[in-house]
Amino acid sequence: MSAGTNPVQPRVAVVTGGSRGIGRETVTRLAADGYAVVVGYAGNRDRAEAAVEEVTAAGGSALAVRADVAEEQQVAALFEAATAEFGGVDVVVHTAGRMYLAPVAELDLAELDALHRTNVRGTFVVAREAARRLRRGGALVTFSTSVVGLAFPGYGAYSASKGAVEALTLVLARELRGRDVTVNAVAPGPTATDMFLDGKDEETVARLAAQPPLERLGTPADIAEVVAFLASPAGHWVNGQVVRANGGIV
Incomplete structure (x- = not known):
């Protein structure tokens, strides 16, 4: 390298909910593609640090930062940490979410408020920060669910x-005209994460696994591959879309 030449800086990804499940798998997948990754987490520092250690052990760069996605100052600090450590932000993957299941007639409104604080307000807070900070050629990937279309009983609040989230995603993609930034949502079907499996008996899990023509549950790795494509230059012509990654459930 000649004197005065700067090395090529890596693309930088912020992944909320990066300490477990789909978020954790996304951290590993993006790091394998050469991204420096900021692992956003809500409470489990040990899991977040384990994700960082896995990335660094493989020769990558990562940083764990605690942030409640519904708190604007904490989210701003998350993005500031990415900029201070790695120079900017190119990709934001917002996997952080909360699930609460109950028939509408039996809704606990306190649980409903908590759900919407994380899933709706949290997505708006992260999306607002991403819209302000993403560099040209960047991407925001939000997370929905295929249940929006499948309408399973008990999932009304979630x-x-x-x-x-889907409505916000489609509007924001159009608001960022001229920025060379894509905005898409990934909507997984039944996926074998701790959040999905919690509270479900074996019969329920088996029934859900049998629904797709591919006859299995999705895995976090399946979803992370979709995210990696949307985040990459190869996926940059996909914009303002909801990608239903569910093995073909209709």
Whole structure:
């Protein structure tokens, strides 16, 4: 390298909910593609640090930062940390979310408020910061659910919150005209994460696994591959879309 030549800086990704499940798998996948990754987490520092250690052990760069996605100052600090450590932000993957299941007639409104605080307000807070900070050629990937279309009983509150995410995603893609930044949502079907499996018996899990023509549950790795494509230059012509990654459930 000649004197005065700067090395090529890596693309930088911020992944909320990066300490477990789909978020954790996304951290690993993006790091394998050469991204420096900021692992956003809500409470489990040990899991977040384990994700960082996995990336660095493989020769990558990562940083764990605690942030409640519904708190604007904490989210701003998350993005500031990415900029201070790695020079900017190119990709934001917002996997952080909360699930609450109950028939509408039996809704606990306190649980509903908590769900919407994380899933709706949290997505708006992260999306607002991403819209302000993403560099040209960048991407924002939000998370919905295929249940928005499948309308499973018991999922009314959760599905409604994710319907809001889809609406925001499509509007923001159009608001960022001229910025060379894409905005898409990934809507997984039943995926074998701790959040999905919690509270479900074996019969329920088996029934859900049998629904797709591919006859299995999705895995976090399946979803992370979709995210990696949307985040990459190869996926940059996909914009303002909801990608239903569910093995073909209709």
